[in-house]
Amino acid sequence: MRSKVYFIPVAGNDTLKFINEKLKKLLDKSGVIDFVAKKDRCIVKTHFGEAGNTGFIIPEHLRVVCDAIRLKGGEAFLSDANTLYRGRRLNSKDHLKLAYEHGFRKEITGTEVIIPDDTKKENVIAVKIEGGSIKEAKLCRIYIDSDAFIAVSHFKGHILTGFGGVLKNIGMGCASREGKLAQHCDLAPVVHLQQCIGCGKCVEICPVKAVHLKNKKSVIDKTKCIGCANCLAVCPTMAMFIDFGAGYKVQEKMVEYSLAVLQGNKDKIGFINFAVKINKECDCWGGENPPIAPDVGILASLDPVSLDKASFDLVNKACATDIFKKSHPDQDGLKQLKYAEELGLGSLDYELIELR
Numbered sequence: 001m002r003s004k005v006y007f008i009p010v011a012g013n014d015t016l017k018f019i020n021e022k023l024k025k026l027l028d029k030s031g032v033i034d035f036v037a038k039k040d041r042c043i044v045k046t047h048f049g050e051a052g053n054t055g056f057i058i059p060e061h062l063r064v065v066c067d068a069i070r071l072k073g074g075e076a077f078l079s080d081a082n083t084l085y086r087g088r089r090l091n092s093k094d095h096l097k098l099a100y101e102h103g104f105r106k107e108i109t110g111t112e113v114i115i116p117d118d119t120k121k122e123n124v125i126a127v128k129i130e131g132g133s134i135k136e137a138k139l140c141r142i143y144i145d146s147d148a149f150i151a152v153s154h155f156k157g158h159i160l161t162g163f164g165g166v167l168k169n170i171g172m173g174c175a176s177r178e179g180k181l182a183q184h185c186d187l188a189p190v191v192h193l194q195q196c197i198g199c200g201k202c203v204e205i206c207p208v209k210a211v212h213l214k215n216k217k218s219v220i221d222k223t224k225c226i227g228c229a230n231c232l233a234v235c236p237t238m239a240m241f242i243d244f245g246a247g248y249k250v251q252e253k254m255v256e257y258s259l260a261v262l263q264g265n266k267d268k269i270g271f272i273n274f275a276v277k278i279n280k281e282c283d284c285w286g287g288e289n290p291p292i293a294p295d296v297g298i299l300a301s302l303d304p305v306s307l308d309k310a311s312f313d314l315v316n317k318a319c320a321t322d323i324f325k326k327s328h329p330d331q332d333g334l335k336q337l338k339y340a341e342e343l344g345l346g347s348l349d350y351e352l353i354e355l356r
């Protein structure tokens, strides 16, 4: 069956006020938060951006979503989970501080930010998954125990998954650090020594200090590597290789984790994608991150698979090419959506309803 995806176009020169008016209309007409009931504690799962990143969805837009939840009598909380790598989002204290620096303050959003501390056992839950390769997903409990859940995701490129949208935001983004490691664990790169010029860029960028130089050649400690692929992105001679067959495994596991989030939230879950500021890499990327496509708009749906597929199609239509494949030739991001449809998360077949 075709799922409905609501879409409101946004142009790069639209004002904040104008975009927020469009967003209100989208929330109203799409019904993606209609399930929020009085006194519901509603998680708004988003990404606050790594230090130096500007691709994340700005707090002023998230305020519109949180205000709409409050209008229904619910209580909104903005949230994201901690990362695997040693950036500014590794632990709850630093992550919260960075979110604050990026403008996610109560006076701007009207809402508290919650960063679950997954070093405490009580904040993590193991959710059984039927039908996939993973038997149990390790998620931050707050993403399962809240009364309602809205994922507000930035649609952009991604070095390991081709593109990242709602499935990335919930599958990887709701996982505890243990869960994130389980999704990345097949992915240590290998170094082709004859191509390595010993520039040390991989050593500098590695977030877990898994790389060092020996005799002016890069060496990776596989016991420390978390498979983030940052070293691939900076290597000037393409001396680093990842088995992208293993890259597909990340997509598979991410989809299985998304299924756990969906099952945990039953019918009280909705999805919004911002297909604007479409960068080559994800919002975890703190370095140079050029846009690869013009702004397209904001989309909303109750079907996460249709939502990501519609976002993918609209961005590629605006670029007149598969810009994600062009940016990350080794990855086929559509595999995540095909697998998600197979597992019953949603449909690749959608009806696009454009609002003006």
Ligand code: SF4
Pocket (backbone or CB within 6 Å): 191, 195, 196, 197, 198, 199, 200, 201, 202, 203, 217, 218, 234, 235, 236, 237, 238, 239, 240
């Ligand atoms: S970035 Fe590439 S060329 Fe430079 S040291 Fe690392 S593997 Fe070698």
Ligand code: SF4
Pocket (backbone or CB within 6 Å): 187, 188, 189, 205, 206, 207, 208, 209, 210, 211, 220, 224, 225, 226, 227, 228, 229, 230, 231, 232
């Ligand atoms: S993939 Fe590269 S940058 Fe990432 S943890 Fe492993 S060695 Fe470090």
